[in-house]
Amino acid sequence: MKTIVVGGGASGMISAIFQARNGNEVTLIEKNEKLGKKLYITGKGRCNLTNHCSPEEVLFNVVSNPKFLMGAVNTFSPSDVMSFFEEIGLTLKTERGNRVFPVSDKSSDVIKVLERELNRLNVNVNFNETAKSLIVDGNRIIGIITDKNEYFADKVIVATGGLSYPSTGSTGDGYTFAKTVGHAVTSLYPSLCGINLKGSDFKELQGLTLKNVKVSLYDGNKPYYEEQGEMLFTHYGVSGPLILTGSALTARHKQNGVKLLIDFKPALSQKQLDQRILRDFQSANNKELKNVLIELLPKTAIPLIIKRANVSEYKKVSIITSEERARLVYALKNCEFEVESLRGYNEAVITSGGISVKEINPKTMESKLISGLYFVGEVLDVDAFTGGFNLQIAFSTGYLAGIQ
Ligand SMILES: Cc1cc2nc3c(=O)[nH]c(=O)nc-3n(C[C@H](O)[C@H](O)[C@H](O)COP(=O)(O)OP(=O)(O)OC[C@H]3O[C@@H](n4cnc5c(N)ncnc54)[C@H](O)[C@@H]3O)c2cc1C
Numbered sequence: 089m090k091t092i093v094v095g096g097g098a099s100g101m102i103s104a105i106f107q108a109r110n111g112n113e114v115t116l117i118e119k120n121e122k123l124g125k126k127l128y129i130t131g132k133g134r135c136n137l138t139n140h141c142s143p144e145e146v147l148f149n150v151v152s153n154p155k156f157l158m159g160a161v162n163t164f165s166p167s168d169v170m171s172f173f174e175e176i177g178l179t180l181k182t183e184r185g186n187r188v189f190p191v192s193d194k195s196s197d198v199i200k201v202l203e204r205e206l207n208r209l210n211v212n213v214n215f216n217e218t219a220k221s222l223i224v225d226g227n228r229i230i231g232i233i234t235d236k237n238e239y240f241a242d243k244v245i246v247a248t249g250g251l252s253y254p255s256t257g258s259t260g261d262g263y264t265f266a267k268t269v270g271h272a273v274t275s276l277y278p279s280l281c282g283i284n285l286k287g288s289d290f291k292e293l294q295g296l297t298l299k300n301v302k303v304s305l306y307d308g309n310k311p312y313y314e315e316q317g318e319m320l321f322t323h324y325g326v327s328g329p330l331i332l333t334g335s336a337l338t339a340r341h342k343q344n345g346v347k348l349l350i351d352f353k354p355a356l357s358q359k360q361l362d363q364r365i366l367r368d369f370q371s372a373n374n375k376e377l378k379n380v381l382i383e384l385l386p387k388t389a390i391p392l393i394i395k396r397a398n399v400s401e402y403k404k405v406s407i408i409t410s411e412e413r414a415r416l417v418y419a420l421k422n423c424e425f426e427v428e429s430l431r432g433y434n435e436a437v438i439t440s441g442g443i444s445v446k447e448i449n450p451k452t453m454e455s456k457l458i459s460g461l462y463f464v465g466e467v468l469d470v471d472a473f474t475g476g477f478n479l480q481i482a483f484s485t486g487y488l489a490g491i492q
Contacts, residue, residue: 089113090241092232094219094265096123097258098479099465099486100247101202106490107245108209115241116211117234119218119257123206124199126249126256130479131187135195137173138166138483139476140186146480150472151279151336156445157470157481160453164487166480176201187476219248222265222461229461243460245453245489250439250466251276262467263443270457272444274469277339278436280332283348285325286426289392293321296388302354303330305338305427306347313337316354324431332437333473335430339440346427352385352393352420361417369405369413376402385420393419438478442469453489462489 089112093104096118108114127135139146143161147154164172170180170188178201179191190197206213214236222244223231231240246265249258263273297320304311319328326348338346353361365384372380378401381390394401396419399412433439443463447456453468455461464485472478 089243091115091243091245092117092239092241093245093247094232095247095249095257095262095465096120096213097247097249097465098124098127098482099249100245101206102483102486103245103247103462103464103490104211105202105205105209106487107243108206108211110491112243114209114211115239116206116213117217117219117232117239118213118215121215123203123213126253126258127199127479128195129253129256130195131189131476133195134189134193135198136187136189136474136476136479137180137198138169138188138480140166140170140182140188142166146472146477149475149477150470150481151339152440152469152471153445156448156450157484159450160484160488161480164484166476168487169480169483172483173198173201176205185475219261219265222246222269222458224269224458224461227457228459241460243462243492245462245464246467247464247486248467250442251433252278252436252439254433258466260439262463266443266463266467269455269461271447271455271463274441274444276439276441278430278433279336279339279440279471280437280474281335281431281435282322282327283325283331283335283338283430284428285348286428289395290321290325290425291323292392293388294323296321296386297328298350298352298386298389300354301330302351303334304349304351305334306349307345311349319350325425325428327431329474335436336438336440336471336473338427338430339471348425348427350423350425352389352423358417358421361420362413365413365416369408372405374404374406377405377408378402380405393423396423437474438471439466440471442467445469451488452492453485454492462492464489 091107091112091114093100093116104116143165218235221233229244246262248262251260302316305313313334317330319330397415453462465482
């Protein structure tokens with residue numbers, strides 16, 4: 089049997105390896121001059137290739153369509169991914185939050201072992217070749233057309249990725265292929281990215297990293313996201329781990345009228361914070377407000393909080409009223425910003441949205457419309473939080489199509 093795999097990223101390489109292990113004649117078409125350009129930049133060049141947790145925990149971290157992925161993640165689980173990589177010669181380690189990396193801390197080693205396995209299995213890898221369209225006969229795939237050639241095959245596995253970091257080769261080609269053969273593609277959004285804020289006062293905080301703060305995102309009165317951890321201010325707004333996770337929930341659901349709230353002191357209730365400030369004021373006696381808040385806040389955040397509380401920064405703390413103190417407490421626990429938009433695909437770790445999973449068989453990743461045609465990885469309408477879950481999805485879906 090002949091198989092064409094389009095895209096030499098995480099999911100495509102896994103599909104090609106398992107198709108070849110099943111004795112098929114496999115050709116992998118990659119538009120770049122090398123394999124795994126995006127894999128190379130994952131995990132800040134260290135490649136967080138999975139998360140050492142149960143399939144249930146993986147699914148808990150999937151934002152879009154976890155049910156659809158249940159079969160794939162159970163069939164090729166994080167433990168299976170780890171065994172597979174160890175078996176082809178990559179030694180792994182598990183870090184904080186169960187994040188799995190190569191011991192060498194080099195994503196290039198992940199690509200190297202995959203490439204070696206593809207070579208060992210005699211997979212034909214065609215570089216610098218771009219798939220342009222699918223060839224379909226009735227409701228069966230029979231091949232593809234590239235910018236160089238026409239190929240006929242029994243199976244075609246589309247593993248072209250999403251739209252994020254287009255410089256790595258992921259330019260959304262798979263969405264077009266899917267649409268031209270009748271598949272629905274859901275709306276696409278950048279996800280796991282920074283958030284642009286409206287206004288300009290946040291710019292005073294540019295470069296400030298905040299640890300142990302609580303971030304909430306509101307669309308109306310109820311927060312749809314609340315989490316404690318680390319974030320940072322940038323020239324455009326906010327970023328960092330808390331914000332990336334929040335962006336994934338903002339991507340497809342909300343964007344207009346969203347508010348971001350920062351609680352600088354989540355460990356203290358309003359009353360406890362008021363008492364703490366009062367104590368600071370009493371022991372500082374005659375100092376000016378801006379010099380006393382240094383005990384409580386990073387220096388760069390002080391002017392903004394004082395402004396929001398509408399108190400003079402030069403006021404002596406001994407004469408600050410309880411009302412003014414209450415305004416300070418409020419500003420510290422409810423520092424609000426208006427969200428303008430999400431950052432674009434050039435900075436987004438993943439694409440939210442993709443080929444509708446309703447028309448894909450979750451047990452095989454085969455199209456329900458065109459037999460012999462498979463879609464795997466980020467091109468599908470699936471995405472997850474950070475922590476190795478997105479590569480796990482690429483490997484699990486790639487594997488399912490690979491063993492067919
Ligand atoms: C900066 C960054 C860091 C990340 N870090 C992590 C991490 O540490 N852990 C994690 O789990 N996830 C991480 N991700 C997400 C992860 O990289 C993706 O989810 C994953 O690579 C998706 O795999 P894929 O095979 O679907 O697509 P891709 O890896 O994008 O591969 C698609 C391939 O298809 C090729 N292609 C596209 N169109 C064509 C065509 N027409 N013809 C031929 N070839 C084509 C592309 O050139 C590309 O090589 C990160 C992403 C980014 C951008």
